[in-house]
Amino acid sequence: MINEKALFCKLNSPVDADKDSPLAKKHVPVITVPPVVKTGEFFDVTIKVGEVEHPSENEHFIQWIEFYIGSVYLGRFDFAPVMTKSQVTIPLKLSHHGLDSTLRAVSRCNLHGLWEGTAQIKSD
Numbered sequence: 873m874i875n876e877k878a879l880f881c882k883l884n885s886p887v888d889a890d891k892d893s894p895l896a897k898k899h900v901p902v903i904t905v906p907p908v909v910k911t912g913e914f915f916d917v918t919i920k921v922g923e924v925e926h927p928s929e930n931e932h933f934i935q936w937i938e939f940y941i942g943s944v945y946l947g948r949f950d951f952a953p954v955m956t957k958s959q960v961t962i963p964l965k966l967s968h969h970g971l972d973s974t975l976r977a978v979s980r981c982n983l984h985g986l987w988e989g990t991a992q993i994k995s996d
């Protein structure tokens with residue numbers, strides 16, 4: 873059983889929350905990348921919050937998404953409720969080999985705190 877107040881005291885991820893819980897399904901960022909990418913060429917990364925669409929209401933919405941490759945910061949997107957949906961597509965290029973190939977997205981819900989999702993990138 874998840875204590876909702878404790879959600880704000882940590883970065884939540886499918887590892888420590890039951891990944892099939894309704895809360896996790898609405899909050900864990902889902903990252904979509906091509907199966908294999910070429911080093912030095914742009915490809916699209918799509919990040920959306922939740923396998924089940926998260927609400928976008930004045931009282932309950934996703935405030936922002938940040939994304940990283942490994943621990944390297946790549947970008948941040950802020951959202952206003954009602955008129956936006958917490959989903960972005962951004963071109964990304966891996967400029968050299970040897971980078972940590974884990975893409976990480978962290979989102980913040982005004983009621984349910986920080987949530988992390990990851991995806992592996994395979995480059996040729």
Ligand SMILES: [Fe+2]
Binds near residue numbers: 899926932933983
């Ligand atoms: Fe939420």
